[in-house]
Amino acid sequence: xxxxxxxxxxxxxxxxxxxxxxxxxxxxxxxxxxxxxxxxxxxxxxxxxxxxxxxxxxxxxxxxxxxxxxxxxxxxxxxxxxxxxxxxxxxxxxxxxxxxxxxxxxxxxxxxxxxxxxxxxxxxxxxxxxxx
Amino acid sequence: xxxxxxxxxxxxxxxxxxxxxxxxxxxxxxxxxxxxxxxxxxxxxxxxxxxxxxxxxxxxxxxxxxxxxxxxxxxxxxxxxxxxxxxxxxxxxxxxxxxxxxxxxxxxxxxxxxxxxxxxxxxxxxxxxxxxxxxxxxxxxxxxxxxxxxxxxxxxxxxxxxxxxxxxxxxxxxxxxxxxxxxxxxxxxxxxxxxxxxxxxxxxxxxxxxxxxxxxxxxxxxxxxxxxxxxxxxxxxxxxxxxxxxxxxxxxxxxxxxxxxxxxxxxxxxxxxxxxxxxxxxxxxxxxxxxxxxxxxxxxxxxxxxxxxxxxxxxxxxxxxxxxxxxxxxxxxxxxxxxxxxxxxxxxxxxxxxxxxxxxxxxxxxxxxxxxxxxxxxxxxxxxxxxxxxxxxxxxxxxxxx
Numbered sequence: 001x002x003x004x005x006x007x008x009x010x011x012x013x014x015x016x017x018x019x020x021x022x023x024x025x026x027x028x029x030x031x032x033x034x035x036x037x038x039x040x041x042x043x044x045x046x047x048x049x050x051x052x053x054x055x056x057x058x059x060x061x062x063x064x065x066x067x068x069x070x071x072x073x074x075x076x077x078x079x080x081x082x083x084x085x086x087x088x089x090x091x092x093x094x095x096x097x098x099x100x101x102x103x104x105x106x107x108x109x110x111x112x113x114x115x116x117x118x119x120x121x122x123x124x125x126x127x128x129x130x131x132x
Numbered sequence: 133x134x135x136x137x138x139x140x141x142x143x144x145x146x147x148x149x150x151x152x153x154x155x156x157x158x159x160x161x162x163x164x165x166x167x168x169x170x171x172x173x174x175x176x177x178x179x180x181x182x183x184x185x186x187x188x189x190x191x192x193x194x195x196x197x198x199x200x201x202x203x204x205x206x207x208x209x210x211x212x213x214x215x216x217x218x219x220x221x222x223x224x225x226x227x228x229x230x231x232x233x234x235x236x237x238x239x240x241x242x243x244x245x246x247x248x249x250x251x252x253x254x255x256x257x258x259x260x261x262x263x264x265x266x267x268x269x270x271x272x273x274x275x276x277x278x279x280x281x282x283x284x285x286x287x288x289x290x291x292x293x294x295x296x297x298x299x300x301x302x303x304x305x306x307x308x309x310x311x312x313x314x315x316x317x318x319x320x321x322x323x324x325x326x327x328x329x330x331x332x333x334x335x336x337x338x339x340x341x342x343x344x345x346x347x348x349x350x351x352x353x354x355x356x357x358x359x360x361x362x363x364x365x366x367x368x369x370x371x372x373x374x375x376x377x378x379x380x381x382x383x384x385x386x387x388x389x390x391x392x393x394x395x396x397x398x399x400x401x402x403x404x405x406x407x408x409x410x411x412x413x414x415x416x417x418x419x420x421x422x423x424x425x426x427x428x429x430x431x432x433x434x435x436x437x438x439x440x441x442x443x444x445x446x447x448x449x450x451x452x453x454x455x456x457x458x459x460x461x462x463x464x465x466x467x468x469x470x471x472x473x474x475x476x477x478x479x480x481x482x483x484x485x486x487x488x489x490x491x492x493x494x495x496x497x498x499x500x501x502x503x504x505x506x507x508x509x510x511x512x513x514x515x516x517x518x519x520x521x522x523x524x525x526x527x528x529x530x531x532x533x534x
Contacts, residue, residue, distance in 0.1 A: 057351065057352060060351050060352070060396055064396040067446070092398075093445070094442070097445060097446060
């Protein structure tokens, strides 16, 4: 897996992932990803057009970031997944937590609409924060 | 995981001095050694035990935990070479250093062949002795540590093996499962990539004509996935046997998993109930791969998805919906985990949904056991020579009606 930060400013975090997002591929990059995506608390666009395989550990990395961002009212939107990857994401129902878009402008629109997390949906994350 | 292992009391290493047994009939060596290394002795780094003969050395070896033996070759009674060969057979973890006359290469060679770790020549150069001892102690301690680690590893392996058996005992594995019932046949198989795995299937009769069945896949692998799977499987089943509909079963389990999920794990679960009188199935999908319906002589259908998301991701009400499908006599349903379709070949290519679909399209589905066996054989052939990366679960039901 490779990670490239394309844009980081007051409005947006834009990250591009590529390669295989599985256990071997992720290595230490999940911390790096979380650092960029979550700690900035900005709407986050994750371009996964060059991700050719995503394993459950990769889904977990994305979902964890999306849930954490939701807590701050920011969204995480996935851009341009390969059909196989999109199938995995939609089958698991993860598009409910991270909207999937195929157009950059549309993705930006989606990012502008604030996330509306139910109180329950952020509960697990709050527990992490409190216990650490 | 790592915390758990280092909590193991066996892993605690104490700071004890290295014990060196010195064997020489010349009392000067004892004096020199204790003077030369007085700092190390004071700092509890070295502890010397000095004796004058091989016989006395054997006695000390029996009584004390020795790390390194330093011995002269020429001794009254038993000589140094005999002592070293005794060491090799009786105390294989102790490293030895011999002291020999300068230039007596034959004796030195014999000592090394008998298992001595190093040698020194007389007159003894004490700087060299210091370096040699330090090096030999390091070697002896590393060896002891390696043995300890191996024992710990064996203990962990044994525990994992027990965990594996417990896990497998949770998954119904005796087939035919309902020999007295002719209206349906069911067969399942689990293959774990490690000792324990995160995939499961499950089934049982809720009452006379309702068969509960489920398949699931916890994120990750090994022990964490297995624990998460075990908790989920039990919660879902507990509600199912009470007669709760599949969507409620998943919804309730999901709420609890979301409450207590500090590691952001998740698990996909598909669960359904087959009415064995009518062939009707009600089901709910929590983010799992959708099962195939095999229509007798009419091809393959992918089941329609329901509202749902993998369990443990977000809590809340009305996240899960219900679906219905009716099996006609001769039809069947095949549930599988992505370990099947994401099995890899040597070139890193995936098995794919398409290959599974093609395989099933050619299958007469006369009995579930054969069909599951055929899929597994094809996966095995496909991924020959590649270590299994993910767990595989398969569950197949054929509806016969009577």
